[in-house]
Amino acid sequence: MQLVPCPHCGPREQGEFVCLGEAPAHPVSHESLARHLYGRVNAKGVSVELWWHRHGCRQWLRLPRDSATNRFAP
Amino acid sequence: MSGYRLESVAQTDRVVVTFDGRPLAARRGESLAATLLANGVAIAGRSFKYHRPRGIAGYGWCEPNILVQTAQGTFPAALLPVADGLQARSVNCWPSARFDVASLLGAFGALMPAGFYYKTFRGPRGRLWPLFEPAIRALAGLGTLPKTEKPLASLKRFAHCDVLVIGGGPAGIAAAEAASNNPAARVWLIEALGISVTAAALRNRPNVRVLHDTIATGRYDGGLVVALERPCTGNLETRLWKIRARSIVIATGAFERPFVFDGNDRPGVMLLTAVAAYASRDKVACGRRVVAVVNNGAAYAEIAVLSAAGVTVAAIVDLRAKIELEHRNFAARNGIALYPRHGVVAAFGVPLRKIRIAPLDSPANTVELDCDTLAMAGGLTPAVHLHSHAGGKLRFDEMTAAFVPDGLHDNCWSAGACNGRYEQEAAEADGRYAGRAASAAAGFAASPGSRPEAPAPPACELLARWETGDGTGKAFVDVAADVTADDIRLAVHEGYDSVELMKRYTTAGMAPDQGRFGNMNAIDVLARARDIAPAAAGTTTYRPPFAPLPFGAIADFGGALLKPSRTTALTAWHEAENAVMYEAGANWRRPGYYPRADENLEAATRRECRAVRNAAGIYDSSPLGKFEIVGRDAGAFLDFVYCTRLSDLKPGLGRYGLQLHEDGRLFDDGIVFRLAPDRFFVTTTTGNAEACVQRFTYARQILRPDLDVHVLPTTEQWADLVLCGPRARDVLKAAEAELPADFGFMSIADGRIAGHDVRVARAGFTGEVSFEIFAPASAAPDLWRRLLEAGKTYGLTPVGSEANHVLRIEKGYVSVGHDCDGIADPDDLGLRFAAHIDKTDFIGKQAVLRNRADPDGRPERVGLLARDRNFVLPEGAAILKTDAAATRGYVTASCWSDTLGRSLAMGLLEDGRKHIGGDVAISLPGGIAHATVVAPVFFDPKGERQRG
Structure with a gap:
């Protein structure tokens, strides 16, 4: 269970959060629809993810996390 | 094997336990394994696959063989503390461990190679598995589940500390001492075995807490350690700890490596450290005539412990040609026969009666030695499991022929024997450094300085050889999983030559002992079969749990506390009126119906x-679900979140609105009311009340931060x-x-x-x-x-x-x-009136436009009237076209309508609206029902009653 660095509440257990993963781009155009719905880069290394502090401040956070080390970038 | 007690048990500590119906004298608090050995119980269980007779071979969590059944469940005998009246049975054998019917399997062992079950029952031609599975499953497995609903009195505890030290040996105690020098640092020490060697120095420190009889079973991200405590006193069986630490010192020690030869699993063949530990800690001699087989000089210290405790060591078989003078002198002084450059070829007898040894260079010149205990010392393997669990890397250390932690991982230091520093002084120095470093990392000390150098290569070196058999018979690498050296060679031969594939094919390392006994020898056999170095063969991934965790300790029996129900202000009234309560939405309790006197569900519902x-x-x-959406841009916000136009709603009025998923499916519906120009009152479905909190906050914070709006859930x-x-x-x-x-x-x-x-x-x-x-x-x-x-x-x-x-x-x-299903959009559901897809933008717009560009073949909502008006169609039944067997849709909702005096149903049907007036067939378990497709409104289609 990871500790998620919430900028509002401090480090909190992962279970308090909802992770949405890579942030899909907005707005959606006719051309970008398929990529928007199904395409994820899933890069090895640091990518910015969306986390929602559901059982805390209820804020949506953009947090950089390294998929190779499973750690949040400082 | 004929174990006995070296000291009589003090009167106050005497208890009686029962094993397989036989009463045994025991010492309170010792492990059941020690009791079995002290009472000369050589055969204490049967092996997993071949049902071979097995006895105790190791100490503590190094013991691979014996699990026992108690009323509470199945436990490793070497980790089960003895209390008065304990009743235990051997497992995996019938009728008893000494005589087991299924041991006949062992006679066919040659016919059961690696992958036997897959090859025989499940291979390309294998249609036999369903036939044989029940019998095979009945033979496999270790022990049975307890029948009582709540098998264990267990607790869960959560804790935080600054430095967590795992292991109460010399390195762990040195680390805890160094880490707790700053009184502000909260230091916890986890101690696995009942015997406490905790240093006096720690006892008087208020900032140190020691958990005895506790084993760390896993390390996870962010300094989380899960540990299982088995208190020896009181009524509590287990306590599961989840400890979050700023930094961690792992001092879990090392375990001994066995040798590989024919019969190395026979009762009486043990690890030397175990034989020594039973003698020195439990005052139990494992046998009357012990022979030791070693490949390193450090093992002589353990032999000395044995001798000093009064156990007869008859001979030492040393694989090395050059034996240190002091060790030769030790043997001579104690009258122990020494066989340099010899290895064990085979062991005989159940229990062990004699062994055959031979010079490594001339295998033909065999010698036979009588013994009832063979103590193996094949060098030490660091317990790197906890280091690896959360992703720590390993490297192969040639000097000790073992994998050791490679570098620091996640504020977690390995120290002492689990870091390859086996000698006490080196281990303590390593522990002190790790304790200082961990304390510094947690912010309680200055920089710890540099790590002490690894000690110079020990004078007594290790000969890296473990397989000493002549290649015949059954030479086990993993006794717990019944995997032999030949199994591994066969796996390599058949192409499963990577260590991960070999593990899965042979199941080496997958038994309850998690490969502690056999993993290194499995890697050794694999590497030699492939003619590569062990370092190149690598090791499998270590995963939690390190030691078996009873389900009772993990499971939560809290029921309502684990998943609390939500009650409305009226739940008490409903229950007092004998309403049958249903669960709705996020654990809400809501009345399903209010049965009177002898009414059933149907009668109450009709009334x-x-x-x-x-x-x-x-x-x-x-x-x-209820929300208040407030702000200057509240209307624009709802226009974006809903596919219904809501911004032109007049205050004091409501409108039915639809929300879509990004892919155009209907997500939710409900009525949105406008209270004031800048204030809306939004209702959502019960089931999506929680999901709407996420959706609304996401839309506000991430998608449309430009809008001036606030979201307030008021459910x-x-x-x-x-x-x-x-x-x-x-x-x-x-x-x-x-x-x-x-x-x-x-x-x-x-x-x-x-x-x-x-x-x-x-x-x-x-x-x-x-x-x-x-x-x-x-x-x-x-x-x-x-x-x-x-x-x-x-x-x-x-x-x-x-x-x-x-x-x-x-x-x-x-x-x-x-x-709805995974495809239906508003049009499909007949809700076009509420979908204003010409709006500038809303969630799901592009997907709906794409759906509508190809409107044929979509599932459309229709009404269904069964030809037999008294027959209620089952919900979920497939709708077939009358002329074909292919499924064209399914029944989504169905009921008996008293108002209309007949059954009604709705369904999603491919191009359904084109079929209105036509007939369809509904697939039923026993055949077919016929129904007419109609518009999905059965009562008051113009809606005059609700407006009235």
Whole structure:
């Protein structure tokens, strides 16, 4: 269970959060629809993810996390 | 094997335990393994696959063989503390460990190679598995589950500390001492075995807490360690700890490596450290005549421990040619025969009677030695499991022929033997450094300086050889999983030559001991079969748990505490009225129906439906999702979140609105009311009330941060009492309702009913005149009672969700979740009137446009009338076209309608609206039912009743 660095509440257990993963781009155009719905880069290394502090401040956070080390970038 | 006690047990510590029905004298607190050895119980269980007789071979969590069955479950004998009256049975054998019918399997061992079951029963030709599986499953497995509902009295505890030290040996104690020098640092020490060697220095430190009889079973991200405590006293069986530490010192020590030869699993063949530990700690001699086989000089210290304790060591078989002078002298002084450059070829007897040894260079010149215990010392393997669990890397250390931690991982230091520093002084120095470093990392000390150098190569080196058999017979690498050296060679031969594939094919390392006994030898056999270095072969991934965790310790028996129910303000009233309560939405408790005297579900539902259609009904709809959306841009925000246009709504009115998923599917529906130009009152379905919190906050914070709007969930704040039916107005009048004079359909206004301030909306889900009365939750019980009182003369009846379901099907209303699937969009569901897809932008717009570009073949919602009007179609049944067997859709909702005197159903049917008037077949378990496709509105299609 990871500790998620919430900028509002401090480090909190992962279970308090909802992770949405890579942030899909907005707005959606006719051309970008398929990529928007199904395409994820899933890069090895640091990518910015969306986390929602559901059982805390209820804020949506953009947090950089390294998929190779499973750690949040400082 | 004929173990005995070296010291008699003090009177006060004497207890009696029962093993396989036989009473045994024991010492309170010792492990059951020690009791078995002390009583000369050589055969204590049968092996996993071949049912070979097995005895105790290791100490503590290094013991691979013996699991025992107690009333509480199955436990490793070497980790089960003895208490008076303990009753244990051997496992995996019938009728007893000494005579086991299934051991005949062992005779066919040659016919059961690696992958036997897959090859025989499941291979390309294998259709036999379903036939044989029950018998194979009955033979496999270790022990049975306890029959009682709650097998263990167990607790869970959560803790935080600054430095967590795992292991109470020399390195761990040195680390805890160094880490706790700053009194502000909270230091915890986890100690696995009952015997406490905790240094006196730690006892007087208030900032140090020691957990005894506790084993760390896993390390996870972010400094989380899970540990299992088995208190030896009191009624508690286990306590599961979840400890979050700023930094961690792992000092879990090392375990001994066995040798590989024919019969190395026979009862009496043990690890030298175990034989020594039973002698020195438990004062139990494992046998009367011990022979030791070693490949390193450090093992002589353990042999000395044995001798000093009074155990007879008859001979030492040393694989090395050059034996240190001091060790040769030790053997001579104690009259121990020494066989340099010899290895064990085979062991004989059940229990062990003799061994055959041979010079490594001339295998033909065998010698036989009588013994009842063979103590193996093949060098030490660091316990790197906890280091690896969360992702720590390993490297192969040539000097000790073992994998050791490679670098620091996640504020976690390995120290002492688990870091390859086996000698006490080196281990303590390493522990002190790790303790300082961990304390510094947690912010309680200055920089720890540099790590002490690894000690110089020990004078007594290790000969890296473990397989000493002649290649015949059964030479086990993993006794716990019954995997032999030949199995591994066969796996390599058949192409499963990577260590991970070999593990899965042979199951080496997958038994309850998690490869502690055999993993390194498996890697050694694999590497030699492939002619590569062990470092190149690598090791498998270590995963938690390190030691077996009883399900009872992990499972939560808290029930209502684990998953609390949510009650509305009226749940107590419903329960007092004997309502059958259903779960709705996020664990809400809500009435399903209110059965009277001898009514069943159907009868109660019919009565409640009749009340709503002919008189009046009242329904507790409090779990309905409710939000207040406030701000200058509230209208624009709702236009974006809903595919229905809501910004042009006039204050005081509501509109039915739809929300879509990004891919165009219907996500949720509900009525949105405008209270003021900058204030909306939004209702969502009960099931999606929580999901809408996420969706609205996501839309506001991430998608449209440009909008000036606030989202306030108010589901729990408002109770929602729905009063509906042709006499609803009369009931309100009798309850002295003060509402606006021109209170038309879809209006919302504040008012007073029975003396309570309420917010009332003219909306509902039944097709009758309907008032949704929103009241503060605190006022709801009184208001509910006053309304029922006022409605008595009008036949007002409380109704549940079953009646609601029927009434909404009669009206053809969509219930999200019930009538939608993974494809249906608003058009498919017949909700085009509420989908304003010409709006600039809203969530799901592009996907809906794409759907609509190809409108053929979509699942469309239709009504279904069974030809047999008394037959209620089963929900979920497939709809077939009459001319073909292919599925064209399915029944989504179905009920008996008393109002219409027949059964009704709705379904999603491919191009359904084109088939209205036609016939379809419905697939049933016993055949086919015929139905006519109709428009999905059965009652009052013009909606005159609800507007009236």
